[in-house]
Amino acid sequence: MKTFYTVLSGVMLAALLNGNATAAEAMDPAKLRQAVDAFLQVQSAGLPGKVTVTVGNVDARMKLAACPAPEAxxxxxxxxxxxxxxxxRCAAPSPWTVYIQANVSVLGxxxxxxxxxxxGQPIVDSQLATMQGDLTTMPASIATDKAQVLGRTSNIAISAGMPLRLDSLRIKPVVQSGQLVRLVSxxxxxxxxxxxxxxxxxxxGQVVQVRTAGGQHISGIARAGGMVEVAF
Known part of the structure; x- marks a missing residue:
């Protein structure tokens, strides 16, 4: 009987040791989330505002082999x-790839x-207000500085409180098609x-093409006052 318990204890110990070894060889889900967080912090550097990265949970039931250098x-x-x-993804010793949800918010x-x-009317400073919010939830091409919109005209009527989008604004032309201009160099x-x-x-400041009296087409930089600067 003593021999039986001795053998049984040895089997249980071996099973316990094998279980611990298997756990040690499995990829830690926390390290996966850390890899994603570090990657997004680098990728979002330079965005116009305070960046907050939130990484989703990793399914704990997913068993991935441990990886010394996971690549996001x-x-x-x-x-x-x-x-x-x-x-x-992991290249070695056991290749695998997993996808993790995340959110990058930019407060600006x-x-x-x-x-x-x-x-159609030029925008003036008194019509504008600087607000703060998560830019990732705002419309595309949102204006982030008054200088981007002052003097421009809108393609649509904009109600108070609405964000201004650069793709809905036009820059007032200083040179118009068919206008006589003065070429200067x-x-x-x-x-x-x-x-x-x-x-x-x-x-x-935009490039415009003009036609001379002799029929020659020349490109230059449009300037206020009906002038076009040409470099020779």
């Missing part, structure tokens, strides 16, 4: 912005209408000026 990556088309999915300033903004020891006709609309 973004799936094609994914961004470190809002709700996203991050992959984590955005520009909203403090008063109604009529369609300066260089070491010379200054040239000639008359031409604009082929398209252009805002200050």
């Amino acid at each position: 990556f973004l799936m094609p088309g994914s961004k470190p912005w809002g709700k996203t999915t991050v992959g984590v 300033n955005y520009i909203a209408a403090a008063a109604p903004v009529p369609q 300066n260089g070491p020891g010379f200054k040239v000026s000639a008359e031409a006709k604009a082929v398209a609309n252009a805002a200050d």
Whole structure:
């Protein structure tokens, strides 16, 4: 009987040791989440605001072999912005790949209408307010600085409180299609000026093409006052 208990104790000890070894060889879910968090912190560096990364839970029932160097990556088309999915893969000793849900929130300033903004009229400072919120939940191409919208006109009427989107704003042209403009060019020891006709609309600083009296097409930089700067 003593021999039987001795053998049984040895079997139980071996099973316990094997169980501990198996647990030690399994990938710790916490390390997976740490890899995702560290990866998103790097990927979101430089975003315009205070970034907060939240990593979803990892299914504890999932058994992955331990990996000394798990590599996190973004799936094609994914961004470190809002709700996203991050992959984590292991190359050796046992290759595997797992996908983990995460959320990247960006608390920052955005520009909203403090008063109604009529369609087609230049936007002035008194119509604007600086607000704060999670930029990842805002419309695409949201304005984050008043300088981005002042002087522009809106394609639509904007109600008070609505965020301003850059893709719905137009820059007032300083040169219009068909307008007679003054071509100017300066260089070491010379200054040239000639008359031409604009082929398209252009805002200050934009490239515009003009046609000279001789029919030649030239590209230059549109400037206020109906001037186009040309470099020769």
